[in-house]
Amino acid sequence: DTAVSQTPKYLVTQMGNDKSIKCEQNLGHDTMYWYKQDSKKFLKIMFSYNNKELIINETVPNRFSPKSPDKAHLNLHINSLELGDSAVYFCASSPSPTVLNTEAFFGQGTRLTVV
Amino acid sequence: DAKTTQPTSMDCAEGRAANLPCNHSTISGNEYVYWYRQIHSQGPQYIIHGLKNNETNEMASLIITEDRKSSTLILPHATLRDTAVYYCIVRVVGTASKLTFGTGTRLQVTL
Numbered sequence: 001d002t003a004v005s006q007t008p009k010y011l012v013t014q015m016g017n018d019k020s021i022k023c024e025q026n027l028g029h030d031t032m033y034w035y036k037q038d039s040k041k042f043l044k045i046m047f048s049y050n051n052k053e054l055i056i057n058e059t060v061p062n063r064f065s066p067k068s069p070d071k072a073h074l075n076l077h078i079n080s081l082e083l084g085d086s087a088v089y090f091c092a093s094s095p096s097p098t099v100l101n102t103e104a105f106f107g108q109g110t111r112l113t114v115v
Numbered sequence: 116d117a118k119t120t121q122p123t124s125m126d127c128a129e130g131r132a133a134n135l136p137c138n139h140s141t142i143s144g145n146e147y148v149y150w151y152r153q154i155h156s157q158g159p160q161y162i163i164h165g166l167k168n169n170e171t172n173e174m175a176s177l178i179i180t181e182d183r184k185s186s187t188l189i190l191p192h193a194t195l196r197d198t199a200v201y202y203c204i205v206r207v208v209g210t211a212s213k214l215t216f217g218t219g220t221r222l223q224v225t226l
Contacts, residue, residue: 004158033213041200043159043216056213090158092214103149104214106158 003027004107006091012113013081021076021110023091031055032074033092033104034066043090049074050096081114088112119203124221127197133190135220137203140184147206148179149214150188152199159202159216162188193224 004025013019025032033056034046048056049068063079078085088111094104120138127133139148149164163170163177165186170177176189190197200219 035216042218043153043202045213045215048213092158103161103164104159106160108158109156 002107003105004091004093006089006107006110008110009108010111010113012115015081015083015114017081018077018079019081019112020078021089021091021112023074023076023107025072025091025093025105027093027095027105028072029093029095029105030071031094031096032068032071033094034074034076035090035092035106037088037090037109039087047074047076078112081112083114086112086114119205119217121201121203121217121220123218124223126223126225127190127193129194129224129226130192133188133193133197133222133224135188135190135201135203135222136185137188138185139203139205142183142205143207145207148177148183148186149204149206150175150177151202151204151214151216152197153202153219154196154199162201193222195224195226198222198224 007022031050033048035043036046037043046060047066051071052068065077068074088109090109091107092104147164147166150162151159153159163175165177179186200221202216202219204214
């Protein structure tokens with residue numbers, strides 16, 4: 001069973017389109033995250049949700065809107081896609097945002113290519 | 116979160132121990148040291164973490180200096196599958212926190 005699963009794995013789309021990436025975790029964790037890894041391989045956090053509530057929102061354009069329908073799901077919707085949005089997006093989960101004696105589990109990533 | 120400094124790359128012969136250093140000289144008392152790795156095209160994978168005592172699990176050992184300003188991740192018998200980028204991260208306890216990844220160390224295990 002995959003602990004953190006993302007769909008789709010690959011996404012190629014044109015500039016200006018709107019797209020969504022879905023993430024689900026079956027670990028029973030309270031906290032989920034979106035990270036972005038750019039072409040230079042830097043991994044940066046974008047958002048974090050705890051029990052469906054936004055708790056971390058880094059400096060991310062408003063075109064990116066996360067949605068957490070329940071604590072097992074955290075989706076990422078991107079409006080008006082730009083070339084610079086091309087990256088690998090990783091979803092992750094952890095038991096809690098504050099009890100740090102825990103590990104985070106990452107999905108396999110979604111490679112987004114904007115053309 | 117405290118900044119970490121790691122060598123850009125290292126090589127290790129298969130079967131030998133890989134010792135990956137990390138400097139975190141500005142670490143504060145409530146920060147843990149975490150290690151993750153990212154094998155090519157995969158999501159990051161947790162390896163180990165510690166506060167001040169040395170830690171060991173089935174994957175690796177973590178040695179933290181007494182002043183906590185540096186640490187070393189030890190893979191006791193490196194294999195080709197351990198080729199990856201290894202990230203040393205320090206993280207504050209007790210707040211809504213995040214893993215802040217640096218540039219990591221690219222470990223190449225060779226025959």
